Amino acid sequence: MSYQAEYSNAIENPEGFWAEKAADLPWYAPPQQILSTDDNGIYRWFADGEMNTAYMALDHHVESGRGDQDAVIYDSPVSGSKRKLTYRELRDEVAKFAGVLKAQGVTKGDRVVIYMPMVPEALIAMLGVARLGAIHSVVFGGFAPHELAVRIDDAEPKVVVSASCGLEVAKVIEYKPMLDQAIEQSAHKPQACIILQRPEAKAELTEGRDIDWVEAMAQAEPADCVPVKGTDPLYILYTSGTTGKPKGVVRDNGGHAVALKYSMKAIYNMQPGDVFWAASDVGWVVGHSYIVYGPLLAGCTTIVYEGKPVRTPDAGAFWRVVQEYKAKALFAAPTAFRAIKKEDPEASLLANYDISSLQTIFMAGERLDPPTYDWTVGKTGKPVVDHWWQTETGWAICGNLMGIEPKTPKAGSSTLPVPGFNVQILGVDGQELPPGEQGSIALKLPLPPSCLPTIWGDFERFRTGYLSDFPGYYTSGDGGYKDEEGYVFIMGRTDDVINVAGHRLSTGEMEEIVAAHPAVAECAVIGVNDPLKGQAPIGLVLLKDGAEVEESQLQSELVAMVRKEIGPIACFQRAIIVQRLPKTRSGKILRKLLRQIADGQSYTVPSTIDDPASLSEIESIMDSHGLVQRNG
Numbered sequence: 001m002s003y004q005a006e007y008s009n010a011i012e013n014p015e016g017f018w019a020e021k022a023a024d025l026p027w028y029a030p031p032q033q034i035l036s037t038d039d040n041g042i043y044r045w046f047a048d049g050e051m052n053t054a055y056m057a058l059d060h061h062v063e064s065g066r067g068d069q070d071a072v073i074y075d076s077p078v079s080g081s082k083r084k085l086t087y088r089e090l091r092d093e094v095a096k097f098a099g100v101l102k103a104q105g106v107t108k109g110d111r112v113v114i115y116m117p118m119v120p121e122a123l124i125a126m127l128g129v130a131r132l133g134a135i136h137s138v139v140f141g142g143f144a145p146h147e148l149a150v151r152i153d154d155a156e157p158k159v160v161v162s163a164s165c166g167l168e169v170a171k172v173i174e175y176k177p178m179l180d181q182a183i184e185q186s187a188h189k190p191q192a193c194i195i196l197q198r199p200e201a202k203a204e205l206t207e208g209r210d211i212d213w214v215e216a217m218a219q220a221e222p223a224d225c226v227p228v229k230g231t232d233p234l235y236i237l238y239t240s241g242t243t244g245k246p247k248g249v250v251r252d253n254g255g256h257a258v259a260l261k262y263s264m265k266a267i268y269n270m271q272p273g274d275v276f277w278a279a280s281d282v283g284w285v286v287g288h289s290y291i292v293y294g295p296l297l298a299g300c301t302t303i304v305y306e307g308k309p310v311r312t313p314d315a316g317a318f319w320r321v322v323q324e325y326k327a328k329a330l331f332a333a334p335t336a337f338r339a340i341k342k343e344d345p346e347a348s349l350l351a352n353y354d355i356s357s358l359q360t361i362f363m364a365g366e367r368l369d370p371p372t373y374d375w376t377v378g379k380t381g382k383p384v385v386d387h388w389w390q391t392e393t394g395w396a397i398c399g400n401l402m403g404i405e406p407k408t409p410k411a412g413s414s415t416l417p418v419p420g421f422n423v424q425i426l427g428v429d430g431q432e433l434p435p436g437e438q439g440s441i442a443l444k445l446p447l448p449p450s451c452l453p454t455i456w457g458d459f460e461r462f463r464t465g466y467l468s469d470f471p472g473y474y475t476s477g478d479g480g481y482k483d484e485e486g487y488v489f490i491m492g493r494t495d496d497v498i499n500v501a502g503h504r505l506s507t508g509e510m511e512e513i514v515a516a517h518p519a520v521a522e523c524a525v526i527g528v529n530d531p532l533k534g535q536a537p538i539g540l541v542l543l544k545d546g547a548e549v550e551e552s553q554l555q556s557e558l559v560a561m562v563r564k565e566i567g568p569i570a571c572f573q574r575a576i577i578v579q580r581l582p583k584t585r586s587g588k589i590l591r592k593l594l595r596q597i598a599d600g601q602s603y604t605v606p607s608t609i610d611d612p613a614s615l616s617e618i619e620s621i622m623d624s625h626g627l628v629q630r631n632g
C-alpha cells in the first residue's frame with residue numbers, strides 16, 4: 001500500500017478505515033458505531049464497543065502465547081539496577097495492584113493520581129488503574145508540590161500512588177515530602193496514598209492515609225479486568241496552556257487503543273516481539289503512548305530507562321542501551337541528541353557499541369533543528385524521523401510512515417500528515433494558504449481516534465481553546481507551512497506556550513509567579529532560542545515605584561520562586577530589570593517582538609505600538625545583559 005492510497009482512504013472513508021483498524025484488537029464486544037457525536041456535538045469513535053485497555057495490552061498476549069516474552073525491561077543507571085518482566089509477570093503484578101486499588105474502593109470512573117519516577121511500578125500502577133476501568137492521571141516527577149496540588153484539585157483522585165524518591169544524576173529527589181505538601185495545599189484530599197519505598201530514601205508514612213506498596217501487594221487479591229465503553233476515559237494528562245491552570249486532556253479507551261496499535265506498525269514499523277525504546281518519562285504523553293500503551297498493545301518489549309542521555313555515565317548511554325537490548329527503534333526529544341552532541345561532538349563513544357539492531361531514530365516533543373538532524377543522521381548512519389504531535393492528539397499528526405512507505409526526508413520538516421489527520425495551513429481569515437506561506441496549523445474535523453474529546457471538567461475551555469478560531473477545524477496552536485510537495489514544516493507555537501528541553505511550559509504561568517514578587521510591578525516572560533534546550537525562559541521585569549532591590553538579588557529570588565512553584569524543569573534562570581515594556585496603545589505587551597529582538601531576528605514595528613522608542617530602549621538593555629543573539 002502506498003502512502004497516498006492509505007492517506008486518501010483514511011480521509012475519504014474514515015469509518016471504513018478505522019473500523020478495519022479496530023478489528024485488529026481483541027474487544028469484548030466489537031464496536032458497531034464507528035463514528036458518532038456526543039451530547040456536546042463532538043465526534044467520538046467506537047462509542048458502543050466494549051473493551052479493557054489493560055486486557056488488550058497484557059492478558060490478551062498471555063492468552064495468545066506471548067506470556068514468556070519480555071514485556072518490560074527496566075534499566076536504571078542511576079540506581080545501578082536492571083529488571084525484566086515477562087508479559088505473564090507484568091499481567092500478574094498489574095492484576096494484584098488492581099486488587100490493592102479495589103481494596104481502597106477504586107471503581108470504574110474513579111481517578112487515581114500517579115506521581116512516580118521511572119520505575120516499572122509506574123507502569124504497573126497505570127495499567128492497574130486501567131484494569132479497573134478507573135482513570136489515571138500521571139504527574140511528571142519534575143513538577144513541584146504546587147503543580148501536583150493543582151492537578152489533585154482538578155482530578156479529585158480517590159487514591160494517589162507515589163514513591164519515596166526519584167533519582168536524578170548524583171542526587172536523590174524525595175518525592176514523599178512533596179506529595180505531603182501538595183496534599184496540604186490542595187482542597188481535595190485523597191483517601192489513601194500508596195507509597196513505593198525505594199532503598200535510596202525511606203519515606204515517613206502518614207498513619208491512616210499512607211499504605212506501603214510492598215505490604216499491600218503481599219495481601220492483595222488479583223482483580224479482573226472491568227469492561228468499559230470505547231468512549232470511557234482511560235486517562236487525564238495535564239498540559240500547559242496559556243494561563244496558570246493546566247488543561248486536563250482526556251483520552252478515550254477505544255480510540256486510543258486503535259490509533260496506537262495502528263501507529264506501531266504504520267509509523268514505527270514495529271512487529272510483535274520487537275524491542276521499542278522511548279527515552280522519555282511516563283509523566284509525558286510520549287511516555288504514556290510509547291513507553292506504556294503502544295508497545296504493549298502491539299506485543300513488543302518496551303524499555304523503561306531511568307537515566308539521561310549523558311552523565312549516566314557518559315554520552316554513550318543511549319548507544320549502550322540500544323546494544324544491550326537490541327532496540328529496533330529509539331524515540332527521544334531532539335534536546336537529548338543536542339546534549340550528546342555537546343559532550344561527544346564526534347560521537348566517538350558510538351564506536352564502542354554495536355547499534356546494528358537499530359532501524360530508525362524517531363524524534364518529537366520540540367522542533368528538530370536541521371543541525372541536530374544532520375548530526376544524528378551523519379554520526380549514526382540511521383534514518384531519523386522527525387514527527388510532530390501533541391499531548392492533545394496522543395500520537396503523531398505528521399511523520400514519515402516507516403511501515404507504509406518511507407519518504408525522502410527533508411531537514412526541518414516532519415514530512416507528511418499521518419492518515420486520519422487532515423492538516424491545513426490557514427490564514428487569519430480561515431482560508432487555506434498556498435504552499436510556502438506560513439499560517440496556523442489546523443486539523444479539519446473529524447479528528448482521528450485518540451484525540452481529546454474535551455478538557456476534564458471544562459468542555460467550554462476545550463471549545464473556545466481549540467474549536468472556535470476556525471469553524472470545522474481544531475486549532476493546534478502551532479504555526480508553520482507546507483511546501484509544494486505537501487511536506488509540513490512546524491515553526492513553533494502561535495501562543496505563549498514554550499518548549500524547554502521537550503517540556504511544554506506556560507510563560508503565562510511563569511509571569512503570574514514573577515508578578516507575585518513584592519518588588520515587581522509588571523513583567524513579561526518570553527521563550528528565547530537556547531542551543532541546548534531549544535528554548536529557555538527569560539523574565540523582563542519592571543519594578544514598583546520606590547522598590548529598591550539589586551538586580552542579581554531579584555533574579556535569584558525570582559528563580560527560586562519559579563523553581564518552588566513549577567519545579568526545576570522550568571529552567572527559569574535569567575531575569576533583568578527594565579524601565580518599561582513595549583506595548584500597544586491598548587496596553588498589550590508586545591511579547592512576539594521581544595522574542596524576535598532576543599533571537600536577533602528582524603521585526604516589523606506594529607502601527608499599534610504606543611511608543612516606538614521603547615523598542616530600541618529595551619533592545620539596548622537586553623543587549624547589555626547578553627540577551628540578544630547575534631546571528632551569523
Ligand SMILES: CCC(=O)SCCNC(=O)CCNC(=O)[C@H](O)C(C)(C)COP(=O)(O)OP(=O)(O)OC[C@H]1O[C@@H](n2cnc3c(N)ncnc32)[C@H](O)[C@@H]1OP(=O)(O)O
Pocket residue numbers: 140141142143166168169173279280281284285286287308309332333335336339364365366388389390391500501502503504533567568569570571
Ligand atoms: C510529542 C508530545 C510531547 O511533546 S511529550 C514530551 C516529550 N518530552 C520529553 O520526552 C522530554 C525530553 N527531555 C528530557 O528527557 C530531558 O530534558 C533530558 C534531555 C534528558 C535532559 O535532562 P536534564 O539534564 O535533567 O535537564 P532538564 O531540563 O530535563 O531538567 C532540569 C532540572 O529538572 C530536574 N528534573 C528533570 N526531571 C526530573 C524528575 N523526573 N524529577 C525531579 N527532577 C527532575 C533536573 O534534575 C534538573 O534539575 P537541576 O536544575 O539540575 O537541579
